[in-house]
Amino acid sequence: MELEKILLFKIRSRVGRWWLLDRLMAHVALRGPLWMFVVMGWVFWIGGAGGKLTVVQAIAAAVLTRGLNELIGRVRHRDRPFVRENFVPLIQHRPSFSFPSNHSACGFALAVAVFCGAPAYGVLMLLIAGWMAYARLYVGVHYPLDVLAGALIGSLVAWLLHLLI
Numbered sequence: 001m002e003l004e005k006i007l008l009f010k011i012r013s014r015v016g017r018w019w020l021l022d023r024l025m026a027h028v029a030l031r032g033p034l035w036m037f038v039v040m041g042w043v044f045w046i047g048g049a050g051g052k053l054t055v056v057q058a059i060a061a062a063v064l065t066r067g068l069n070e071l072i073g074r075v076r077h078r079d080r081p082f083v084r085e086n087f088v089p090l091i092q093h094r095p096s097f098s099f100p101s102n103h104s105a106c107g108f109a110l111a112v113a114v115f116c117g118a119p120a121y122g123v124l125m126l127l128i129a130g131w132m133a134y135a136r137l138y139v140g141v142h143y144p145l146d147v148l149a150g151a152l153i154g155s156l157v158a159w160l161l162h163l164l165i
Contacts, residue, residue: 007144008081011137015090025138026090032103032132036110036125043114043121054117057165058110061158065109066102068153073097082140089140101142104133104150112158129154 015022028035044055078099082089107129115122133147 004143004145005081005085008085008137008140011134011144012140015138015140022090025135028132029103029135029139029141030091032107032128032135033110036107036128036132039121039125039128040110040114043118047118051118054114057117057161058113058158061109061113061154061161062106064161065105065154065157068157069100069102069105069150072100072153076100078143078146080141081143087140091139091141093141098142098146099149100153101133101136101146101150103136104129104142104147105154106150107132107154108151109154109158112155113162116158116162 040055040058043051045051047054076099077097080089080093080095080098081087082093083095108126111122111125111129114125129151133151136142136147137144
């Protein structure tokens, strides 16, 4: 936990230095899923039947991931860093439990599912998911293990769903 705390504060060491970076990271932390759905809309529109199936699989993977995350979160309670470390995050957030990160889990579920069906767009989705996970650390609403666990859970669910369909 101590190493994780050190890493979080190293990531957050730039907060407040550049207002534009702070605004950008807050935007990505909050609205990253919107940009993922823009990419998925494009895949759905231009991808024919395969693109439509890819998008449906991605949404299914995210829904399953969210359900699994809720179960894990009920078992493994962990306060958010801004609660435990007593600082003000860059975005407003209720002091709910932080493990695992729903944004990271669902973001990576969407990204891996799209990667399995449309690899070129999947790379873009993975970049957005990774940026969103990092932004959640930067704004102070998750610890590194929260986003790492979320990314692994979402990726695994999407990959297993891909294998099953």
